[in-house]
Amino acid sequence: MADLGGANRRVYPSSSKKIRTTRAKRLRRSAFIVGFLVLVILLGALGSFVYGQYLFSKVKKVSVSSEHVQVAGQPLNILLIGNNTRTGLSPSEVAAFGSSSQVGGGRADVTMIAHFDPKTKNVTLVSIPRDLFMPIPGTKKLQRVDAALNPTKATGTAENPNQLVKTIEYDLGIPIQHYVELNFDSFQGIVNALGGIKMYFPMPVKDAYSGLNITKPGCITLNGFQALEVVRARHLQYQLPNGTWGYDGLGDLSRTRRDHIFLQVLASQVKASGITNPVKDLSLLKNVLPYLTIDSQFTESEMLSLILTYRHANPAATPTGTLPVAFGPASGYVFDGTNYASIVLPQEPADTTMLKNLIGLAQPKITLSTVNVTVVNGSHSAGVGSTISSGLAGLGFNVSKARAIPPNANPVESVIYYTPGNLAKAEALKATLTGEVIMGQVPSTGYSTPLELLAGDQIAVAVAPVTPSSTKNQPSSSTTATSSTSASSPSTTIASITGATQVNVSQKPQPWDPRACPA
Template identity: 30%
Template sequence: MAPLPDGVKLRRTWPQRLLLTLNVFVVLGCFATAAGLGYVESKVGSVQRISLGSVLTSSPDSPGIADPINILLVGVDSEAGLDPEDPRMQDRDGGLRSDTIMLLRLDPEQTKAMLLSFPRDLWLTLGDTGTRAKINSALPFGGPDLLIETIQSNFDLPVNHYVQVDFAQFEQLVNVIDGVEIPFDKPARDEWTGLQIDEPGCIRLDGARALDYVRSRYFEYYEDGEWVADPSADLSRIRRQQDFIRRSLERAVEKGVRNPWTLNGIVNVALDSVTVDDKLTPQDIIGLARRFSSFDPASLELYPLPVYVDATTDGTSIVRPVEREAKPILDRFRGIDASAGSPEAVQLTVLNGTGRPNEGSTTAEGLRGVGFEVASVGDAETVDNAETVVRYLPDARPGAELVARYLLGGAVLEEDPELTSAAVEVTTGLDFTGVSGEPAPATTTSAPATTSSTTAEGEVTDEATTTSGLGVVPGEGRTDICP
């Protein structure tokens, strides 16, 4: 494996987003088996490393890692592993290109894993540079350090370790596990990547066809005599990739565990494509491998970041996070358990409903002081409201009840499915006297649900239509195509 050059610069992306998570879990699963064969230590010792200790979030120092950790997974292309005739060699001037960005959270004690995908067109401030750009420009602009800082500063997410995967080895890895079966319920194609599925059925994709499939951004399927384009482009690709992850993991674990020759091939190919941070020790890797040796790939929790489509002033297409929908997902990767009744898990808006000077800002300050996340502060459309009201989205009642318990004077709860600025909205009334430092017993009364909504001062672009659930995935929900 060729070493990384000094001062490596990660180049601007060539449109692809491949399955680095496959490599990571294959390495873990196969290391667990290889450990029993006595040669895992030498394999781990050959993993390439990059110095990132100064920007990573501190993680437990105990060998094997026992506490939950977040691993940033980044997929890159390297010229070293590409055929000179490969289309990816066009317009290249050396170095690496990166496009896939995911955050993997591992809980060794619970043997639990979650994966969060970041869309390539996500518009953010890059670290502390003050520059706003798409997230996939962080690597070419400032390397892994800047990407880590960008995720930490924009999402308040800890990043304990970094794993970089070179997808020049992707085809080889799929071929080593003898292909991956996909349940195509309709003919499908992508004229840009070369994907062509002429007949529906359980199609086993070899390395080359798998690459065409997971790269597909202009996916089409044949229905009612015509080709229908999937309108969600990169966001749909994320959902297909996540489905491919599950199927690939099941195939890789089965093939690797049962066949020592295949096991050795998987480990060799995977290791040839992986670079890790200098703080992830061989003991950590081996410990994780053993803890996840019996991990069921079907239990991998997959989360796309909820976003909405927007454009910059020059017309560039971008996506932005839907903060209200993203918060409960991000909290999972922050280690915040919403079901445990933690104020940190509740995002809310505060409105001054009495007209009393500075009541909105002082209420927000008090709620922040006990741990709530206040997204915005403003004035209600009407003043002199007699009662304090806590409105909430249908799935946010526990958070609303918790907020109400901190409000001195009590509050009325109202379900409001039309809230947009946050999952919970507090409108102060004349009965409001302040914020308590400790929650009162759950004695709040509830009023009938209402669909009226109040706009907070400074509300951002309407985020009612989001992209978190879009995307065409072949055979989704079908179990009869691939037995």
């Protein structure tokens, strides 16, 4: 039997500001687990129509006008958000996590896409790292994706789900049909209402920041407090058979993988416990409903339809993934003179490949000669603009003469800026590029072409058939070239000046990760 190593100790005294801040950061990240679990419980509870009406009336609704309209028989994407806002907290929660005046605004510290496929009757989950640096829609300002939920001048003090949905849709090309948000943790109450969660620990693990301290391997039943220690652990250490301690250095990315595993275990146990039992449902939902927000278009009838379609889905077999990224500089990422500290950068074509495999994101077929693009060299290397322009022209794009601007970061992220109505063309351009590349929509005025590519410090034009009217092809390879590459060489790689390394986080449990108990 595993030993929790003093799980009843008080490790987060409210008098410690530093520990309180650390606790708040870790706690809010487990919100995505609760958000998806709420969806599972709520759908199951709605199986009883009258009882479902009562439950549905308790959920807060918010208008999200930027969502795509759901088409019958087509896949459905639900954006699941863990919001770290301090607005509306109880006095005891303020003592533990801080007030809205101390920690202003709201951030989507956890961002996940739940994809429902009516043809396969399967559900898949894709996590977007909270530190992914992305354009904010309608501007040339970049920020972490978690900040897109922050209030703006237009929304006043209210969080801005419209802006967050637009960021996901415009920058990653993912259509969002519905929005589910949990603004704080009722996590412990859910786990306790289930009677605890059983998990297997293959080796001793500990995390000084979350309080996790499993001293012996084995299968144990975690209560709510202990489960929080597991899902918050992002500084995990594990004891090897020879007695030495290893360290999982991927931090938040590995924590996301473990949380995916935890979510599968938790959802399986919820399903096995019988979520259509009204007494148990009430015990679970009373800990969640006051904190839950959904979009006003997410109707009760649509939820009932989801129940019928996905009632046989196996939570333990749910495919999951986290977008591949590259770490920013260890010293902090400075953009336009502001240090954003720890950030991660996108990686193509790995990101697009994952979105295609997990949520079926289709690539549009575009005749490249109809795509007009201006290339702007924003990198630290002279000649990059002309090199990229030559490569794109060789693939069939209609490329305007390149120009250069001073770099605004180090490294500079490559961004495909596109005007409204030109997302498909931006996706066609992105499909021919590799490196730290992302899209961003900008206003329709002030641009000479519908697309403007800001070429950064790590970007490549992929090898593809060179015909003036060719349609977009998935990149098959790329070759290295210098900034003096001529038009006869239609591909180039600009090496990252920071030596950024792509991070692909395995979704398979690592030897030290907790998991479902053996049958």
